[in-house]
Amino acid sequence: MTMVLNEEQRFLKETVNGLLQKHQPVTSLRTLRNSDDELGYDPGFWQQLVDMDIPSIVMPASYGGLGFGYSGLGAVMEEMGRTLAVSPLFSTVVLGGSALELAGGTPHRDLLPEIAAGKLTLALAIDEGHHHQPRATATTLTVANEGLILDGNKVFVLDGHSADKLLVVARSAGKPGDEYGLSLVLLPRETAGVNVQRTSLMDGRNAAIVKFNRVELGPEALVGTLHEGWSILLQVIDRGAICIAAEMLGGSLEVFERTMAYIKEREQFGVRIGSFQALQHRSAEMYCQLEQCRTVVLKALSSLDEGCRDISLHASMAKALVNQCYAHISNEAVQMHGGMGLTDELDIGLYLKRARVSMQILGDTSYHQDRYAQLMGY
């Protein structure tokens, strides 16, 4: 177990930081937001990540993977969280790419080089209700004359409006609540019977509601084994929860540092407000919380790299703790900025909103607390 980045990983982190400062500062998010950009992200930036081989970081070496591992990818996500950068990295690589890699077999695995080359983007359609409950999947997948029929509605599909292909979790057997009977299918977004409605979320992240109206698919659409999609999905969710936690950690750190800078500068009552003990103690508590979250994220990432057995426990810890941390710190950040914290002019509010949206991705705090308790057997 190591929670210390090696030299290569640190170098990667610094390089990405430099890239982001230059090409995707927080103002880029504002530009995308204010122009109602159709794609919702900057393809030029995505191309830069591709040029740096970021999408292949966690792919097996035979697909061009770089060996930075999840600890390296997590460092990239953390940096992106700092500037609130938007890109297909999470949906396409962490979620979609993982599923294809884990399912194995042609033709899906052969898509990995296309992802690495930036030629293919993916979105994972999983949630159906108001909360993340993957076992509750009710969208149906029916086997019919050699083919498959997909029917149902998905919500909160990250990048669903722009991805080239959709990876959909559907029920081919069993009833909502069962792990058995879940299957994964991959289809082009522009398939007949697929209706995509882009939803505009407050943090500028891209998502969609996707409806499948008796969509007919060939047997090759199936990813992995019929009815046995859960084992893949579980790993995808764990990787996703950990990587999104890394991104959220970056956002928490950034908004905290900006707040510290502000209270060291702003004066009231003739002194800098950072000298008030009421603010100092709350700041110190935030620092404690942040450092613990940093530990848990580093640990969870290294557990992924080591193939640790307890990965689901670590993923739930990371997501639950970082959810709470980002929410707490972004709220405190607004409070400590006073009236300025409420203005759109300042970036602080962007972090508050990003925190809220991220908290819902792949499970909110209660979901992961409950999952942890179940895994621990109580």
Place this chain on the structure above:
Amino acid sequence: MTSLDNFRLEVRQWLETNCPESQRQPIIKEEQIWGGRRRIFPSPDARLWFERMRDKGWTAPDWPTEYGGGGLSAAEAKVLEQEMQALGCRPPLYEIGLWMFGPALLEYGSEQQKLEHIPKIVRGEIRWSQGYSEPSAGSDLASLITRAEDMGDHFLVNGSKMWTTQADKADWIFCLVRTDPKVPKQEGISFLLIDMASEGVSTAPIELISGESEFCQTFFEDVRVPKENLVGELNAGWSIAKRLLKHERKLMSIMEMMVEKEDETVVELAKRYVGVDGTGQLRDNALRTQLTRHLMNSQAIEWTSYRLFEQHGQVIKDAGLPLIMKHISTTELQRKDELILAIMGNRGLSLKDAEYSHKEQRLVKNWAYNKAQTIAGGTSEIQLNIIAKRALDLPGH
């Protein structure tokens, strides 16, 4: 295989051969082995275990061999700690000298002082007490007024120390004393070692809310202290005092591991007292969530302490990290105790009635006792002040 792996194997073998079965059981307070002239071993096995570890110098694994220590490197000492934990070995010696005073003396003491005092600590022959706080000097420790006057060939000490843990059982006490009242308060303090058997030293126990009285007020009335008992320069005691506090806080951040190890986990305790439904889920959903919060937080703290260890000797360090450990660990320890009492319901309300099991009473006692954790060694508020200033660089007044 690296030499560290080899060392691990050796250690494991040695522990398996030499640690008696009874000393691999979870430790409770009554069975801790304390040092000192008046030491009493809780059992023959405890004595055997202590003596074996002592003879290897492993009561103080990473102290230099010339003073009786084990001479292990930091990495080797960590291996020993990990192997002891894996096997469930109890600490062979509980001693303030070992945890706090020894490390400071090794750094600041003269050669003669080290040769005189360190081996006795390692061998558990002398028990130390800490004389810092005073009735009017707590968080503001530097305002202490216990006086040591230079009488030429000796110091004459007058005053009193408060909360001196186990002073009635201690052989020696290390004290902060005022040697110059005219300079700014931090600059007139010296670090003095006093034999508790000296004429004019007396103690009065203080009973605590846990029903125990491990604490004393210690009085000094015209106590003559030899000059050679001054550690460091005259009036330069404050930096030694602060360094020692660092060791104390480090200790307190691992207190949970050191002091109590129950035979049941909190999860097991919760299942027993709260009950589970048909699916094995705790019957009280709110408690279940509280339990989860606790487990996640304490795991995060444990990993953070490991992360800190990993950063030793690294170029890139999180400099603020050591400053948070005492506060986060002691706070979580108290939350755990609150949770345990909530789990026990009306069984967790008595300190002495025979209706309640030993264990129930002990858990209640721990709950009360551990309220001290966020006070002793510098209160949580003081820790937060330090974090704000040193880790966050927030402005003073």
